[in-house]
Amino acid sequence: MSEEFLKVARAAREAAAELAPLPRAPKDRALRAVADALVASAAEIIEANAKDVEQARAQGTAEAMIDRLRLDEGRIAAIAEAVRQVADLPDPVGEVVRGGTLPNGLELRQLRVPLGVIGIIYEGRPNVTVDAAALCLKSGNAVLLRGSSSAYSSNTALVRIMQEALAATDVPAGAVQLVPGLTRDSVKELMRARGLVDVLIPRGGASLINSVVEESTVPVIETGVGNCHVYVDAEADVDLAVEILVNAKAQRPSVCNAAETFLVHAGVADRFVPKALAALREAGVTVHGDERIAGHGDGVVPVTEDDYLAEYLSLDIAAAVVDSLEDAVAHIRRYGSGHTDAIVTRSQQAARRFVSLVDSAAVAVNASTRFTDGGEFGFGAEIGISTQKLHARGPMGLPELTSTKWVYTGEGHLRTSGGTVIAGSAR
Amino acid sequence: MSEEFLKVARAAREAAAELAPLPRAPKDRALRAVADALVASAAEIIEANAKDVEQARAQGTAEAMIDRLRLDEGRIAAIAEAVRQVADLPDPVGEVVRGGTLPNGLELRQLRVPLGVIGIIYEGRPNVTVDAAALCLKSGNAVLLRGSSSAYSSNTALVRIMQEALAATDVPAGAVQLVPGLTRDSVKELMRARGLVDVLIPRGGASLINSVVEESTVPVIETGVGNCHVYVDAEADVDLAVEILVNAKAQRPSVCNAAETFLVHAGVADRFVPKALAALREAGVTVHGDERIAGHGDGVVPVTEDDYLAEYLSLDIAAAVVDSLEDAVAHIRRYGSGHTDAIVTRSQQAARRFVSLVDSAAVAVNASTRFTDGGEFGFGAEIGISTQKLHARGPMGLPELTSTKWVYTGEGHLRTSGGTVIAGSAR
Structure with missing residues (x-):
């Protein structure tokens, strides 16, 4: 490991030990100081961001991507406001999760404690740098940030400003660290930093996440790949199903909880598919369907195995007719990513069976897949959506950034x- | 991957899907059928076990180890009884962990669900084969068992008997599988079976656990390495501290929650150390101490860095005098394994500070480290003691063998x- 990396990782580790026992008030004060500093340093941030924008433009980056990268006073104010909202959230640390007095008189408590040092690898916009740092600090964790190289100048400025603001508070400035360097090596170092980093959260596309999962010796929380399904049951209200499908697909196609495939029971296909194809076409969606779908309308592109596996994140959707709820479940098990899958049905029994059989982080009944979201679930904040089964599953809020500790007295x-004997009882 | 391995892993995966939605009653009936079959097949098990014993003897295995391996009617009855006790425990699956109605009317529930397929790699006695299978089945999981090659014949018989018993129940027989083969290759296959196995739990010594953690692409729960400390504070009751120390070290030295180091505050060393050395000597314990410990009595072996790192699992203990509670915490952070660390003190403030600063799965205040145990904590059963921070920390009972699923309706x-709109409201 490079000296440079070890230096920031060790600084984060030391800061984590200092930060972990802090109660809520000094953490909230530090977050508000960070928010104020971001607003006060807007000019500096915009200047650093301009370099990233200029470089992106020189590399011929698409204008939509450049817009995602760009920071202005309004966006910086929004980022600062999000930090203040995190300060307003309850502190998960110290919560007694379980507890009681054992039959032998030992007082047993399971307390929520910070994880320690959290590494975050992300491709997103520079606001993620601040969001992730705020959530980690609030939950008592130090954070090692490894953002996109395309936002390196912006991220460097944001982290320096956060550190300077923390330096005047009780939260150690070292608790927020940017992983140095722009190359893939710095990602590798993070993945091999077992003992220095307690958990890695990759946020980004499937290839980033898969490579982290494959190579990391640090425990990983997988996030965000969403190949979500809408299953229209034999007993669905067809009009309701069309509206849910269009909302799940088209309301915001670029996000992980958007639908990527719909499956329809053969018993309702005649009534549902023509309406669905028309509504999807009107919403600008291309349908990649099997032959039984294509039989119901024009403009259906033949579906392939890759379509069933795809997380399009675009105005495309795969589609198939199935002969039973069980076949729909089998399709979802085979091709899904375990994010969110929905059933539309009037049947209580079908809903119950689908919920029981589908093995995903979230199952929606008569609702759009778009609701799988920390904000919608009322968490107040979200660090990502876990699609793994260990530790956290589904939207992750502040409690998901903690571990627990047993204390017995x-x-x-x-x-x-x-059995139990009390010392001194024989004295 | 070998065809042989894929065959059992796929069988477990299919069984897991069938087992997951089962309610409690059929699972309990299946466990009781397993218990009955083990008792009824005692002769067959003893015969298979005799081969393992014979082989161990031929290899010159120590008699104590052979005794751990040996099964007789009494031990088989005890194993069966443990299975019945697991049947009596509440089913964690289906528990609503959190839930409520969101402001928009969506009904949101977080349900406990099985993990899927659990791989267990263990070095222990053949009873672990049955214990682990029972806990996995009860929590709705299929299990891939990879026991010690020294118990292969016993394990093969036990798994076959369990499968035959399950075949007459609603729990699929494929839910319990022995990983074929005796070589290290079968451990490797288990570690690379991402997508087929949901979590790996290694149970055994530090070298097994470290190699699994390093090489596995399947998520791992680390268990059981315990370098536990007893810190005797300046304000300790000296006699109480001596009793706690001797209990923590000597009551059962071969287990992970036994103490391996004691640290004593300089302010109480004069009064505590001579008594501790005498009591430990009487209990047959060799003390490996620093110079400040050695100054208080005879027979202290000079301590090395390796002693501080050691999980002796024997009648040995490392020891040092520290100048403050913070120095004790620093020692524990540096050398400890994050299992259990105890403080003995009359001071509420010292206890509070130690609990807050020590980053371990369990912290004991004025109690022996030996209480960190699923049975003592009232879990009714234990699959191991996690020393990692993700997913589960400390003794793991049935709920720790589950994940969760969000359902919204x-x-x-x-x-x-x-904001939210209800479909059809504009129709």
């Missing part, structure tokens, strides 16, 4: 083969 | 930029 409790 | 809920 006695008065000289000793364990013997005959 | 609406009546045509659509997400729009202006």
Whole structure:
């Protein structure tokens, strides 16, 4: 590992030990100081951001991508406001998750504690730099940020401003660190930093996430790849199903909780598919369907195995007719990413069976897949959506950035083969 | 991957999908059928076990190890009884962990669901084969068992008997699988079976656990390495501290929650160390101490860095005098394994500070480290003690063998930029 990387990782580790026992008030004060500093340093941030924008333009980056990268006073104010909102959220640390007095008199509590050092690898806009840092600090964790190289100048400025603001507070400035360097090597270092980093959260496309999962020796929380399905059951209200499908696909196609495939029960295909094709066409969506879908209208592109596997993130959708709810579930198990899958049905029994059989982070019944979201779930903030089963599944808020610690308190409790004995009781 | 391995892994995966939605009653019936079959097949198990014992003897295995391996009617009855006790435990699956109605009317529930397929790599006695299978089945999971090659014949018989018993129940027989083969290759296959296996739990020594953590692409729960500390504070009751220390070290030295180092505050060393050395000597314990410990009595072996790092699992203990509670915490952070660390003190403030600063799965106050145990904590069963921070930390019972799933139910809920709209409301 490079000296440069070790320096920031060790600084984060030291800061984490100092930050972990802090109660809520000093953490909230520090977050508000960060928010104020971001607003006060807007000119500096915009100047640093301009370099990233200029470089992106020189590299021929698409204008839509450049717009995502760009920061202005309004966006900086919004970023600062988001930090203040995190300060307003309850502190997960110290919560007694379980507890009681054991039969032998030991007082047992399971307390929520910070994870330690969280590494975040992300491709997103520079606002993620601040969002992620705020959520980690609030939950008592230090953070190692490895953002996109296309936003390196912006991220460097944002992290320096956050560190300077923290320096005047009780939260150690070292708790927010940007991983140095622009190359893939710095991602590798983060993935091999077992013992220095407690968890890695990759946020981005499937290839980033897969490479982290494959290569990391640090425990990983997989996020965000969403190949979401809408299954229209034999007993669906057809008009309702069309509206849910169009909303799930087209309301915001670029996000992970957008639908990428719809499956329709053969018993309702005659009534549903023509209406769905018309509504999707009107919403600008291209349907990649099997033969039974194509039989119901024009303009259906033949579907391939790759379409079923695809997270399009565009105005495309795969489609197939299935002969049973079980076939729909089998399709979802085979091709899905375990993010969100929806059923539209009037049947209580079908809903119950679908919920029971689909093995995904979220299952929606008569609702759009778009609701799988920390904000919609009322978490107040979201660090990502986990599609794995360990530790956290689905939208991750502040509690998902913590671990727990068992504490037991006695008065000289000793364990013997005959049961508990209290020390000194024989004295 | 070998065809042999893929065959059992796929069988487990299919069984897992069938097992997951089962309610409690058929799972409990299946566990009781397994318990009955083990008792009824005792002769067959003892015969298979005799081959393992014979082989161990031929290889010159120590008699104590052979005794751990040996099964007789009494031990088989105890194994069966443990399975019945698992059947009596509440089913974690289906528990609503969180839930409520969102402001937009969506009904949101977070349900406990099985993890899927759990791989267990263990070095222990053949009873682990049955214990682990029972806990996995009860929590709705299929299990891939990879036991010690020294118990292969016993494990093969136990798994076959369990499968035969399950075949007459609603739990699919394929839900319990022994990983074929005796070589290290079969461990490797298990570690690379991402997508087929949802989580790997290695149970055994530090070298097994480290190699699994390093090489596995399947998410791992680390268990059981315990370099536990007892810190005797300046304000400790010296006699109480001696009793707790001797209990933590000597009551059962071979287990992970036994103490391996004691640290004593300089302010109490004069009074504590001579008594501790005498009591430890009487219990047959060799003390590996620093110079300040050695100054208080005879027979102290000079301590090395390796002693501070060691999980002795024997009647040895490392020891040092520290100048402050913070120095004790720094020692524990540096050398500890994050299992259990204890403080003995009369001071509320010292206890609070130690609990806050020590970053371990369990912190004991005025109690022996030996209480960190699923049975003692009232879990009814334990699959291991996690020393990692993700997913599970400390003793793992049935809920730790589960994940969760979010379910939200609406009546045509659509997400729009202006908030939730109900489908059909404009019709």
